[in-house]
Amino acid sequence: MQLQGNDGGSRNYLSSQELSVLLQSFGKTRSKEVFRQLFIFFAPRLKNYFLKGGASLELADELIQETFVIIWRKAELYDERKASASTWIYTIARNLRIDHFRKERRYLYKDDRFFSKELVVDETQFESHHQAQLSERVQKALPLLPAEQSKIIKLAFYEDASHSKIAQYLQLPLGTVKSRMRLALVRLRKLLKGVEP
Amino acid sequence: MINHHLSDETLWAYVTGSLPAGHALLVSCHLELCKACQGRLAEAEALAGALLQTSEQLNTSDELFERLLLRVESEKPSRSLSCISRPKPRQGVPSDLWGVLGQGYSGIKWKVVGPGIRQFVLPVESSEGEKARLLKLSPGYMTPEHSHHGSEMTLVLKGSFSDETGRYKVGDVQEADDLVHHQPVADTEEDCICLAVTDAPLAFKGLLPKLLQPFFGI
Numbered sequence: 001m002q003l004q005g006n007d008g009g010s011r012n013y014l015s016s017q018e019l020s021v022l023l024q025s026f027g028k029t030r031s032k033e034v035f036r037q038l039f040i041f042f043a044p045r046l047k048n049y050f051l052k053g054g055a056s057l058e059l060a061d062e063l064i065q066e067t068f069v070i071i072w073r074k075a076e077l078y079d080e081r082k083a084s085a086s087t088w089i090y091t092i093a094r095n096l097r098i099d100h101f102r103k104e105r106r107y108l109y110k111d112d113r114f115f116s117k118e119l120v121v122d123e124t125q126f127e128s129h130h131q132a133q134l135s136e137r138v139q140k141a142l143p144l145l146p147a148e149q150s151k152i153i154k155l156a157f158y159e160d161a162s163h164s165k166i167a168q169y170l171q172l173p174l175g176t177v178k179s180r181m182r183l184a185l186v187r188l189r190k191l192l193k194g195v196e197p
Numbered sequence: 198m199i200n201h202h203l204s205d206e207t208l209w210a211y212v213t214g215s216l217p218a219g220h221a222l223l224v225s226c227h228l229e230l231c232k233a234c235q236g237r238l239a240e241a242e243a244l245a246g247a248l249l250q251t252s253e254q255l256n257t258s259d260e261l262f263e264r265l266l267l268r269v270e271s272e273k274p275s276r277s278l279s280c281i282s283r284p285k286p287r288q289g290v291p292s293d294l295w296g297v298l299g300q301g302y303s304g305i306k307w308k309v310v311g312p313g314i315r316q317f318v319l320p321v322e323s324s325e326g327e328k329a330r331l332l333k334l335s336p337g338y339m340t341p342e343h344s345h346h347g348s349e350m351t352l353v354l355k356g357s358f359s360d361e362t363g364r365y366k367v368g369d370v371q372e373a374d375d376l377v378h379h380q381p382v383a384d385t386e387e388d389c390i391c392l393a394v395t396d397a398p399l400a401f402k403g404l405l406p407k408l409l410q411p412f413f414g415i
């Protein structure tokens with residue numbers, strides 16, 4: 001699949017379930033070997049994420065390290081009922097990126113909130129089994145989106161581009177950017193429900 | 198009961214960290230008040246996590262992991278791992294907004310900007326020409342009818358207002374786009390306090406509103 005891309009043929013893919021088990025196990029055992037496995041899985045993906053977000057090679061390495069320093073410190077707090085391992089790690093990485101590029105936002109996206117113990121959602125609202133399979137489903141569903149829609153979703157994800165910057169970049173009216181993004185997300189939600197696991 | 202929620206595209210921008218600061222503030226205030234959107238947020242975050250998990254990979258050096266190990270192993274054993282509970286509104290003020298104001302609504306030094314309209318510009322540093330302010334609408338006054346070049350997001354914090362598009366009560370969000378013309382009016386006995394974030398100057402319709410525009414300072 002194109003999504004797995006540039007891994008030079010070597011398969012570096014683990015399921016959400018496996019990743020969750022790894023992260024929890026690291027939280028309990030503090031095993032360096034498990035820590036290394038998490039690093040092997042996530043570092044190349046984080047590198048892609050940070051570089052596309054505008055970081056230099058050097059800064060990307062630094063941000064990868066900082067992400068893992070936080071994983072090292074906080075893994076014990078990881079709760080698989082709240083988030084998949086990828087979501088948990090994504091949130092750490094995103095907050096670091098925001099801290100780095102947008103000092104003005106320091107008072108938002110607070111880490112302490114993210115590590116809070118209470119369940120963020122009622123389980124009735126967002127079932128965890130759905131969450132466990134989500135990555136696999138996303139992988140199948142994304143290529144089914146029209147190119148212009150998946151592009152617009154990824155622009156916000158990677159480039160840290162606000163709606164108005166995306167509008168400028170694509171030379172589209174702001175309203176069009178928003179409605180396209182809305183359509184893409186609605187479509188994706190339908191696909192995620194419809195695509196067989 | 199909240200009837201007007203965040204749009205999908207706004208939630209997605211929030212999750213990806215691509216909202217300007219004032220908009221992000223408004224979103225986090227709504228999330229504090231709205232269970233339904235907390236669920237939708239978790240869903241959007243899960244989507245972002247899945248995108249990371251299935252994304253392209255770029256080679257990292259082995260040496261990077263060695264350096265990381267040196268770094269974490271030299272750390273002192275961590276102090277107590279803090280588990281903080283979710284923020285709750287303080288005296289009816291969402292905690293992130295309280296963080297910006299440093300106080301409740303009663304101590305705010307409002308500035309009159311038009312008949313029945315007062316505002317307080319929030320000290321939210323932001324890129325992209327965005328402006329975040331609290332607006333206080335007194336009952337019985339019409340705000341000038343206006344349309345937008347950019348977008349305007351409004352969150353009701355106290356009281357309620359109505360306009361052509363509906364009625365907005367505490368916790369409700371209005372996202373107005375370029376093409377919306379509207380004329381909000383506080384529709385109870387009570388003053389209506391809103392958090393309003395604009396990302397481009399408002400364009401007022403009609404002569405009198407044009408005269409008022411300088412007072413809005415936008």
Ligand SMILES: [Zn+2]
Pocket residue numbers: 199201202203227231232233234235
């Ligand atoms: Zn809501």
